[in-house]
Amino acid sequence: MNKWARLVLEDGTVFQGKSFGAAGESLGEVVFNTGMTGYQEVLSDPSYCGQIVTMTYPLIGNYGINRDDFESIRPFVHGFVVREHCEYASNWRNEESLDSLLKEYNIPGIAEIDTRKLTRLIRRHGTLKGVLTTADTPIDSLLESLKAPFMTDQVSRVSTKNMFAVPGQDGPRIVLVDFGAKQGILRELTKRSCDVIVVPYNVGADEIRRIRPDGVFLSNGPGDPKDVPEAVTMLREILGSYPVFGVCLGHQLLALACGADTAKLTFGHRGGNHPVKELATGRTHITSQNHGYAVTAESVQGTDLEVSHISLNDNTVEGLVHKIYPAFSVQYHPEAAPGPFDSGYLFDRFLEQIAQHKKGDATYATTR
Incomplete structure (x- = not known):
């Protein structure tokens, strides 16, 4: 019983x-x-x-x-x-x-x-x-x-401790910074023949440069993005050198690195049924989400970022695009695990940015 x-x-x-x-x-x-x-x-x-x-x-x-x-x-x-x-x-x-x-x-x-x-x-x-x-x-x-302070080291608990490779088939080399990465991200990258190098959350900019990647992917992860200051420092050093795509916690860290701010939501977004509007096209996608913090819209003003997506439930920031560098991010989970597959095209957009960056094209694929 x-x-x-x-x-x-x-x-x-x-x-x-x-x-x-x-x-x-x-x-x-x-x-x-x-x-x-x-x-x-x-x-x-x-x-x-x-x-x-x-x-x-x-x-x-x-x-x-x-x-x-x-x-x-x-x-x-x-x-x-x-x-x-x-x-x-x-x-x-x-x-x-x-x-x-x-x-x-x-x-x-x-x-x-x-x-x-x-x-x-x-x-x-x-x-x-x-x-x-x-x-x-x-x-x-x-x-x-329950009066004791809540843990602040979730990312270090879930991130890989050592760098490892997931070989691709003649595709671009991607550094995946693991803040708590889901297997769905690896599946989407390897499905596109990417050669993926997974690195710990506290990787330094110099170590990323030694890997000589074609692009850098910032994964999802738990907790408050302000508890991972080393990632913000690393991002500030590599922005502009490589195309960057951030998801969930990676999205928030990109915002902090560019001078925007984040705040805790009242109860967060968690589920596979959240509608998000892409501002450039007017399209609405149903998305998979899991986050308790969000980028504050007012803090984006005055930075080199612009809002690309918003939540149709509460108008919170769901996507960002860098105005100068090949970098963009979304708050939701395009790997769709679990959840709808509406946003899988973002992985293709990332690879398009990488291809254009390698050609030296300054006009990046931030819209589709």
Whole structure:
């Protein structure tokens, strides 16, 4: 039989439900994801490091777990919250259950709570710290544990420790700076024959120059971009030398390197159904997103950046283009894992920039 578990929020709200996954206690930032599918990609997305993730779609675990849909070597979430946990998977690709995966990596889960109420609470008050526990720890002690400062080293936890290569087939050489990169980014680059060199988050500009890349890709990752100042320094040194494409955290770091600013959102954007408008064409794309911080629109003014995309949900900045150098970025995830494939063309745009840069063409492919 399943044990009981509790989710205790820093404002004193307590949710009691059934435990699945690992027993024990885990602290994290409680967030919600609005995707209807893709719970395995969510669990294995390094950008969720340090967070307790709530799925707003009720039926989770119904197609099990398989090795091909992982976005990293292991899950990084600190807890998993669902309305209905499906114990028995029904899918020909299934290799193990959601419950067994969480047990393997010591991640607690809680089911049969009112996830709609929890989501509305987060939307109203903003993201809250919480503790997910199967122990009988008194509420006062749990609330006291939530007063401690939240972690700021998520990127160093999820980034590769050593440089490694993913050989391509006569395509351009891309340095992928790993702030918590998803496998989907590697798949999209290698699918286009790119020769990819993956480097740690704290790589220096001189080391990038020694690799002699044709372009630099800034990956997604967890946490506050201002907690990665070494990446901002590196970017300021290489901008203009190579075409640069930033995604999610990489987008925010590019903004900081160019003099813009970032701020924490009330509850963030997480899901595979977020509409984004491309200002140059007027087109709307449905995008996959996972971020708690955003570039502030007013801070872009007076920099060498211009806003290229905006969110149609809240008008936040979703894309930037450098006015002088071959550099652009988006806040969302064009690798679509999970999520729609509307934005895959951005990888082609990046390769077009690289080709033009190699020819010495000063007019870069920033629109399509």
